[in-house]
Amino acid sequence: MRYLVYPVQLTAICLLLLGSGAAFADAQAQHADALARIKAAAHQRALFQTMAKSTCFLMAGVAPQLQAEQAFIASMMFDDNAAALRSGQGEGIAGPESDPVILAGLDGIDTQWATFAPASRQVMSGDFHAIPVQQLIRLDPVVSSNLEALVEQVAETYRTRLVTRQEMVRTISQAAGQSMLVRKAAKALCYIGIDLSQARMRDELAHAIDRFETILTAMEFGDFDLEIVDPPTLAAIKQVMEMKDVWTRLRPLLERGLGDQPVGRETLTEVAALTDEMAGLTDGMVALYLEQ
Numbered sequence: 001m002r003y004l005v006y007p008v009q010l011t012a013i014c015l016l017l018l019g020s021g022a023a024f025a026d027a028q029a030q031h032a033d034a035l036a037r038i039k040a041a042a043h044q045r046a047l048f049q050t051m052a053k054s055t056c057f058l059m060a061g062v063a064p065q066l067q068a069e070q071a072f073i074a075s076m077m078f079d080d081n082a083a084a085l086r087s088g089q090g091e092g093i094a095g096p097e098s099d100p101v102i103l104a105g106l107d108g109i110d111t112q113w114a115t116f117a118p119a120s121r122q123v124m125s126g127d128f129h130a131i132p133v134q135q136l137i138r139l140d141p142v143v144s145s146n147l148e149a150l151v152e153q154v155a156e157t158y159r160t161r162l163v164t165r166q167e168m169v170r171t172i173s174q175a176a177g178q179s180m181l182v183r184k185a186a187k188a189l190c191y192i193g194i195d196l197s198q199a200r201m202r203d204e205l206a207h208a209i210d211r212f213e214t215i216l217t218a219m220e221f222g223d224f225d226l227e228i229v230d231p232p233t234l235a236a237i238k239q240v241m242e243m244k245d246v247w248t249r250l251r252p253l254l255e256r257g258l259g260d261q262p263v264g265r266e267t268l269t270e271v272a273a274l275t276d277e278m279a280g281l282t283d284g285m286v287a288l289y290l291e292q
Contacts, residue, residue, distance in 0.1 A: 029094065034158035035290070036092030038169065040081045041154040042176035045147045046279070047081065049180045050074035051116075052140050053187035053275070055123040059133070060194050062268045068124050075117060075124075082106065082113070085154075099157050105150045112143045137197050141204075144184075151177075170227035172289050174215050178243075178282040181212045185254050186275040193263035205257050213251070216243060219285070236288040243281045250274040 054071035058064050084090025086097055086106050097103055116139045119132035151173060159169045188205035192198050215228070220240045222230030231237040253271050257263050 030161040032092055033094040034161040036090060037085065037097075037158055038151075038155050038173065039176070039290075040085050040090055040093065041147075041151045042173055044078060044081050044085075045144070045151060045177065045180040046183060047074045047078045048143055048147055049183035049187060051078070051120050052136065053183045053190065055120050055136060056187050056190035056194065057268065057272055058123060058126075059128050060190055060265065060268055062190075062265060062272050067272070071120060071124050075120060078113075079117075082110065099153075102150070102153050102157060105146065105153055109143060109146050109150065112139055112146065115139060116143060133196070137191070140187075141200075167227045167229055168289065171229050172286060174226065174228055175219060175282065175286045175289055178212060178215055178219075178285075179279045181208050181215075182250070182275050182278045182282065184208045185212065186271050189254055189257040189263060189271055190268055192257040193265075193268050202258060205254065209251065209254055212247070216240070216247060220244070231288075233288065233291075236285065239281060239285045239288055243278065243285065246274055246278045246281060250278060 051071050051074045054067040054074070057067040058071070081090065084093050086103070088095040088097070097106070115135055119135040119139075122129075122132040123136065155169055155173055162169060185205055185208035188201040188208060191201040192205065215226070217223075218226045218228040219231070222228060231240055250271065253267055253274070256267055
């Protein structure tokens with residue numbers, strides 16, 4: 001009988017290991033799916049502000065060809081991301097969305113997008129008539145707010161499926177938000193420069209500057225209250241230092257929009273270039289966080 005026990009025990013151990021392996025593979029698949037959804041939702045914020053920023057710089061006559069290209073690419077990517085979030089067509093997203101709150105949020109954004117997108121494309125084509133421009137200005141804060149709510153809902157719904165430190169979810173979301181904030185600040189400065197909705201844009205600019213500064217400081221040292229971890233690698237530390245360097249040049253230019261002096265095309269041209277540089281650095285920082 002002693003010799004019959006060993007094969008039975010070995011079979012049980014093998015089955016246990018196979019079950020553990022299957023569970024691990026399933027956890028990894030859920031992790032990849034959740035991370036892809038959170039990244040896609042967060043990316044929508046930056047894409048939307050790219051369109052809002054670039055259409056304004058187009059109207060200001062600052063690097064019009066580049067701004068038109070950026071707006072067009074962002075518009076196409078926004079459409080692709082929206083489809084991926086809803087039906088699971090994006091890379092890494094395993095299947096259609098089933099959460100009713102997220103689906104309702106996507107429905108609301110789709111409704112607003114149906115007006116914003118054609119208006120932005122009119123401006124991209126050089127049509128600066130009052131109707132499309134006012135549609136862009138009116139819908140900007142509404143869509144921005146709904147996209148922020150969508151990011152929070154997606155992160156809250158899927159964060160428990162991540163095989164990682166939970167605070168890393170918040171860190172990635174906040175870091176990705178920096179790319180949105182810098183574009184939002186540049187857009188607000190641009191509208192101030194072309195004398196449209198100045199009061200609202202000054203408030204928006206001040207908030208974007210303050211928020212960007214707060215998150216950048218948290219990314220350098222870590223912040224328990226904001227749920228942002230400190231830079232996980234030497235490469236991440238270097239990336240934050242490069243972001244700080246660009247910010248020391250960009251912030252004073254942005255703050256010109258908070259005073260009484262006019263914002264000229266030279267200032268907007270400098271801001272456009274530094275905004276693109278900062279956006280690239282923030283996207284790189286998100287990639288470094290995702291390696292953890």
